[in-house]
Amino acid sequence: xxxxSPLYTRTHFGMQPQEQKKEFGAAVKSxxxxxxxxxxxxxxxxxxxxxxxxxxxxxxxxxxLETIYKIAVALGVSxxxxxxxxxxxxxxxxxxxxxxxxxxxxxxxxxxxxVELTLEAFRKAGLTNKIxxxxxxxxxxxxxxxxxxxxxxxxxxxxxxxxxxxxxxxxDGLEVLREVKADERTRNLQVVVLTVSQxxxxxxxxxxxxxxxxxxxxxxxxxxxxxxxxxxxxxxxxGTDSSMPKSSAPSLTKV
Numbered sequence: 001x002x003x004x005s006p007l008y009t010r011t012h013f014g015m016q017p018q019e020q021k022k023e024f025g026a027a028v029k030s031x032x033x034x035x036x037x038x039x040x041x042x043x044x045x046x047x048x049x050x051x052x053x054x055x056x057x058x059x060x061x062x063x064x065l066e067t068i069y070k071i072a073v074a075l076g077v078s079x080x081x082x083x084x085x086x087x088x089x090x091x092x093x094x095x096x097x098x099x100x101x102x103x104x105x106x107x108x109x110x111x112x113x114x115v116e117l118t119l120e121a122f123r124k125a126g127l128t129n130k131i132x133x134x135x136x137x138x139x140x141x142x143x144x145x146x147x148x149x150x151x152x153x154x155x156x157x158x159x160x161x162x163x164x165x166x167x168x169x170x171x172d173g174l175e176v177l178r179e180v181k182a183d184e185r186t187r188n189l190q191v192v193v194l195t196v197s198q199x200x201x202x203x204x205x206x207x208x209x210x211x212x213x214x215x216x217x218x219x220x221x222x223x224x225x226x227x228x229x230x231x232x233x234x235x236x237x238x239g240t241d242s243s244m245p246k247s248s249a250p251s252l253t254k255v
Contacts, residue, residue: 021059021060021061021062021063022058022059023059024056024059024063024068024082025056025057025058025059025060025061026057026059027082028042028053028056028057028071028075028082029057031075031077031082032057032075035075035076037075039053039054039057042071042074042075045073045074046067046070046071046073046074047070048067048070048071056071068082078124103129103159103160103161104129104130104131104132104158104159104160104161105129105130105131105132105159105160105161105162105163106131106132106133106134106140106143106144106158106159106161106162106163107119107131107132107133107134107162107163108133108134108135108136108137108139108140108162108163108164108165108168108173108176109133109135109163109165109194110135110136110165110167110168110169111165114165114194114217114218114219115133117218117219117220118163118218118219119131121218121219121220130159132159135169136168136169136170136171137168137169137170137171137172137173137175137176138170138171139170140162140164140168140171140176141171141176141179141180144158144162144180144186144189145183145186155185155186158186158189159189160189160190161189161190161191161192162180162189162190162191162192163192163194163215163219164176164177164191164192164193164194164211165193165194165217166193166194166195166200166202166206167196173193173194173202173206174202174205174206174209177191177193177206177209177210177211178209181209181210187210190212191210191211191212192211192212192213192214192215193206193211193213193214193215194214194215194217194219195214195215195216195217196216196217197216198216
């Protein structure tokens with residue numbers, strides 16, 4: 001099997017409006033000073049260069065979701081707390097620099113523990129995108145193609161991203177991916193396959209079938225944030241962990 005490198009990138013997630021970059025930079029500086037940290041110390045904790053921290057605090061840097069996450073971890077705060085409390089923030093599409101509609105996510109995972117870990121990772125990061133959950137491959141296909149119990153759905157309302165476990169009951173993940181990518185109505189759906197190992201022999205086939213990326217489970221926000229530049233996603237950031245009701249973060253539909 002040919003070697004496949006993880007699709008982890010450090011490219012910019014996209015231009016935020018100038019006022020949002022300045023607002024974020026001011027929040028970082030305020031929290032850094034409150035903690036008594038120098039720019040050098042924060043840079044070391046976040047694995048960034050000191051001049052990069054300086055530019056962020058001046059509002060002079062475009063921000064990747066990965067960088068935002070690393071700084072939040074280094075400061076010991078949630079991502080949401082580095083933005084205005086109580087106001088939704090939308091990260092922009094990297095191809096246009098504009099914030100568009102938020103993406104919905106379809107999580108296809110049969111293991112309850114992995115579902116909860118993924119949802120918890122989103123919640124801790126303060127992401128409020130709607131997440132639909134199905135537990136097997138047959139249900140995933142019915143959901144996407146609006147069949148059987150999902151016949152009342154419209155394909156125009158399909159989620160833009162599918163997180164797809166490769167080992168599913170009823171219909172396996174590779175077959176789900178193949179059918180989604182074979183249909184012109186759904187081939188633009190961005191599919192991230194979930195696997196238990198980077199050495200999974202099915203990864204190569206998944207990429208051939210048109211998967212956008214893959215993630216090794218469990219899906220934590222840190223590893224998920226590294227592939228978002230490739231997916232051109234928009235994510236909502238709302239409030240802080242302590243101020244956000246668990247029932248509303250993220251918005252979850254179990255189907």
